[in-house]
Amino acid sequence: MQSLERRLAELERENADLRLCADGFDAVSSAVLVTDADGRIVKVNRAFTTITGYPAAEALGRSLNLLWAEPGDCALQQDIAAALGRDGHWQGERFCRRKSGEVYRQWLSLATVRCGAGEAVRTVATFRDITEMRETAEKLWQQSNFDPLTELPNRGLFLDRLLQALVRADRDGRRVGLLFLGLDGFKTINDTLGHTIGDKLLAETARRFLGVVEDGDTVARFGGDEFTVVLTGPRTADDVVPRIRALLECLQEPFTIEGHQILISCSIGACLWPGDGVDVETLMRNATGAMQVAKGAGRNTFRFFTSTMDARAQARSRLVSELSDALDHQEFHLVFQPLVEIGGEGATRVVGAEALLRWHNRYIGAVGPDQFVPLAEEMGLIVPIGDWLVGAACHEAAGWQCLGAGPIEVAINVSARQVNHGDLEGVLTRALETSGLDPRLVVLEITEGLLLGSGEEVVGKLARLRAMGVRLAVDDFGTGYSSLTYLKHFPVDMLKIDRSFVGGALDRAQDGRLVEAIVALGHSMGLRVVGEGVETGAQLAFLAERGCDLAQGYLFSPPLTAERFRAFLTRHG
Ligand code: C2E
Ligand code: CA
Ligand code: CA
Numbered sequence: 001m002q003s004l005e006r007r008l009a010e011l012e013r014e015n016a017d018l019r020l021c022a023d024g025f026d027a028v029s030s031a032v033l034v035t036d037a038d039g040r041i042v043k044v045n046r047a048f049t050t051i052t053g054y055p056a057a058e059a060l061g062r063s064l065n066l067l068w069a070e071p072g073d074c075a076l077q078q079d080i081a082a083a084l085g086r087d088g089h090w091q092g093e094r095f096c097r098r099k100s101g102e103v104y105r106q107w108l109s110l111a112t113v114r115c116g117a118g119e120a121v122r123t124v125a126t127f128r129d130i131t132e133m134r135e136t137a138e139k140l141w142q143q144s145n146f147d148p149l150t151e152l153p154n155r156g157l158f159l160d161r162l163l164q165a166l167v168r169a170d171r172d173g174r175r176v177g178l179l180f181l182g183l184d185g186f187k188t189i190n191d192t193l194g195h196t197i198g199d200k201l202l203a204e205t206a207r208r209f210l211g212v213v214e215d216g217d218t219v220a221r222f223g224g225d226e227f228t229v230v231l232t233g234p235r236t237a238d239d240v241v242p243r244i245r246a247l248l249e250c251l252q253e254p255f256t257i258e259g260h261q262i263l264i265s266c267s268i269g270a271c272l273w274p275g276d277g278v279d280v281e282t283l284m285r286n287a288t289g290a291m292q293v294a295k296g297a298g299r300n301t302f303r304f305f306t307s308t309m310d311a312r313a314q315a316r317s318r319l320v321s322e323l324s325d326a327l328d329h330q331e332f333h334l335v336f337q338p339l340v341e342i343g344g345e346g347a348t349r350v351v352g353a354e355a356l357l358r359w360h361n362r363y364i365g366a367v368g369p370d371q372f373v374p375l376a377e378e379m380g381l382i383v384p385i386g387d388w389l390v391g392a393a394c395h396e397a398a399g400w401q402c403l404g405a406g407p408i409e410v411a412i413n414v415s416a417r418q419v420n421h422g423d424l425e426g427v428l429t430r431a432l433e434t435s436g437l438d439p440r441l442v443v444l445e446i447t448e449g450l451l452l453g454s455g456e457e458v459v460g461k462l463a464r465l466r467a468m469g470v471r472l473a474v475d476d477f478g479t480g481y482s483s484l485t486y487l488k489h490f491p492v493d494m495l496k497i498d499r500s501f502v503g504g505a506l507d508r509a510q511d512g513r514l515v516e517a518i519v520a521l522g523h524s525m526g527l528r529v530v531g532e533g534v535e536t537g538a539q540l541a542f543l544a545e546r547g548c549d550l551a552q553g554y555l556f557s558p559p560l561t562a563e564r565f566r567a568f569l570t571r572h573g
Contacts, residue, residue, distance in 0.1 A: 035123045039064045042122075051106075051129050053099030064123065067096055067106075080110065084123070088112045093130070105131045147221040149199055150206035158220030158228055162280055165218070165230050166273055177231030177240045180269040180287035181209075181247065184299040186225035187328045193260060200257045201264065212246040227266075228287075237272060237304055244268055244302045265300035267291055276305045288363060289318060296321045319375055322361045327384055333358050334392055335559035338568060339411065339530065339552050342544045350572045352409030352443070353400075354552060355393040356559045357385070373415070382415045383422040390414075390424075391431045394442065396562050398435040405569040411443040411473065416450035425464055432468075439469030443494060447475050451490050459490065466491050473530070478514060487525065495522045499533020499553070505542050512542070519546045 025032060031048035035041050044059050052059075052067070059066060076094060083090040091109040098104060108127040112120040145157040153161065162178065169176045183205065190198035202225065209219050209227060218230040229247070234240045247268060255262045269290030277283040286305040294303040296317045326332060336353035343349060359367045376382040390412060397410035418424055424444075432439055444465065450458065451474070462472060473494035474487070478501055497518050504511035515531070522529040531543040534553030543551055560568055 030126045030128050033059070033064075033125050035064050035125075037119065037121050039123065041066070051098070051104075051127070052096075064125065067108075067125070067127075084110060084112050088114070104129050105134050150203050150221045152206050152210075152227075153218060153220040155220065155222050158218065158222065158230075159280055161218045161220070162230050162283070165232060166280070169232070169273070174232075175234055176273045177234045177243070178271050178273065178283050178287045179229040179231065179244065179247070180222070180284070180291040181227040181229065181266045182291050182295060183225040184265045184267055184295070186264065187325070189262060189264065193262070197257050197260060197262075201255060201262060204255050204257065205251065205264065208250040209247060212250045214243070234272065237270075240270055240272070244270060248300065248302065267294035267299050268302035269294055269305065270302060271305040276307070292318045292321045316375075318364065319367065319372065320379065322364060323359075323372060323376060323379065323381060326359060326361065327381075327388060329362070331359055331361055332385065332388065333360070333562075334389065334396065335561055336396070336565040337552055337559040338557045338565070339409065339550055340556050342540070342548060342551055348551070348556065350405060350408070350569060351550065352411060352441075353565060354411040354445070354559075355389065355396070355413070357389060357413070377415055377417050380417070380421070382417050386414060386418040386422060386424075387427045390427050391434070394431040394435040394437045397441060398437040400566065400569055401437075401441075403566060403569045405572065407438070407441055408569065409441045409443055410437075411445050413445045413475065416447060419446065419450055419458060419461055425461070425468070428465065428468065428470065440471070442470040443473050444470055445473045445475040445496065448477065448479065451486065463491050466493075478518060487521075492527065494528045494530060496530040496532050497548075502531045502533050502539055502543070502553070503535070506538055515543070515548075516546050519548050523547065
């Protein structure tokens with residue numbers, strides 16, 4: 001009796017275990033099916049029906065082949081059968097069909113269950129539908145490697161492909177050509193016809209480029225209006241030339257976009273590996289450099305990178321071509337160096353700032369004003385740059401007035417060319433109007449060079465500027481002319497003693513005397529005098545003793561970004 005009870009309790013426990021297994025079997029999110037030794041399905045779980053669409057009743061008794069997408073996928077089936085026979089398990093990815101006929105991706109694990117060491121008695125298959133996961137991953141890959149506008153590889157994928165091409169060419173003893181293409185005047189089209197048309201133009205251009213390159217070449221969008229091409233298999237530069245010409249010529253027909261006939265050309269820089277660089281970075285730099293030279297040479301043309309190109313001439317032509325687009329690409333910004341008033345006993349108070357121009361080019365990086373201002377003067381570009389600068393400086397200075405630091409002046413450097421050839425009066429009038437800045441808070445810094453050798457016309461222009469209420473300062477005073485009396489003829493308000501004299505004032509008696517003389521001369525003419533480049537307390541003390549009115553230099557602060565200067569004002573207000 002007792003043993004029957006025990007047996008019943010045992011059965012109860014076993015039953016509970018079985019129910020637990022069955023529940024678990026149905027609860028898992030992976031499909032599970034079990035076959036007998038002949039490959040007939042004997043058990044499936046709920047997820048099996050969810051994924052395949054076959055109810056259990058329809059699946060039972062049928063062959064495992066129910067799962068195969070195309071029964072014709074023989075090679076894979078053979079592989080699987082072989083692996084099962086050999087190792088007892090297989091897993092991998094395959095396409096399958098649901099009952100509805102829809103194809104999906106499946107991650108499948110198969111395992112055979114043997115009876116002891118002998119015959120396989122069952123096969124257990126578990127699988128998941130990974131279609132969506134795969135599609136998301138593919139979309140992500142596509143998004144991070146391709147440019148959505150042109151559908152071309154983007155910069156990242158391109159650099160990857162270039163590297164691969166170099167590795168392959170190295171192995172096969174072949175060469176690789178690299179082309180850097182910049183569209184000429186694209187910015188103007190974009191600005192005048194709008195971004196939608198600009199975008200379509202880029203996409204059409206990409207299509208034309210794709211139409212003329214050879215199989216195996218990669219065309220990529222490098223960014224903006226720039227494309228790159230990797231040419232596989234050229235033996236010499238001569239092999240590359242017809243391929244470059246094809247790219248130039250494919251743009252000869254105008255594009256018709258939304259009813260507009262648009263003509264565009266491109267400039268191409270080319271280099272070859274091996275020869276023009278050992279790594280991707282150098283090759284890219286050299287191809288871009290050659291493209292700049294092509295642009296400088298009049299556009300719609302190409303140049304090969306040559307190491308014999310005079311490095312300096314190249315650097316200069318690079319600067320010239322980059323500089324001509326710098327305004328359009330918004331590569332300029334202003335920094336501000338505080339100007340302080342020297343009070344009694346060396347006490348100082350911020351009364352203004354000098355706006356100094358900075359240029360950060362996307363290829364070359366930061367270029368100093370000493371390098372690019374003279375070049376911009378030569379190219380006549382200083383006029384439009386200066387016009388921008390006047391507007392930007394006035395706008396910024398208008399914002400300083402409400403920071404609680406009192407009225408704060410802005411000193412703007414203007415070049416002789418701007419005064420002679422530009423419409424400084426008009427530009428300044430507009431800048432003052434738009435910004436609402438008081439003209440009395442603007443100081444224009446001009447150079448001695450402008451005053452020397454200039455006639456009545458310049459004197460008249462300067463007088464008109466002053467009549468607007470702005471003030472004029474002579475920059476780098478003392479460096480230009482030995483006689484200081486010429487100043488009498490010009491309507492100026494301020495003298496800025498060149499930093500070379502301030503720096504030498506304590507060590508060289510001659511410089512010290514010159515500083516003294518400039519301060520005295522300035523005061524005798526009712527001008528304010530500024531000491532530039534003040535780096536030490538001793539220099540400041542020297543200037544203060546001589547009665548110099550204002551000072552500027554690293555002792556107080558280096559030139560600051562707009563944001564930092566505002567913070568500086570708030571702190572020192
Ligand atoms: P600058 O007008 O004489 O400008 C003063 C220069 O002295 C600035 O150099 C400034 O950073 C530097 N400096 C200031 N404090 C000290 C100091 O304590 N020690 C030393 N050693 N240097 C100091 P930056 O900004 O490199 O400008 C160089 C020149 O470029 C300017 O000389 C000016 O001739 C020209 N420049 C700068 N911005 C403009 C601009 O907006 N328009 C025009 N036309 N020319 C500009
Ligand atoms: Ca200056
Ligand atoms: Ca100066």
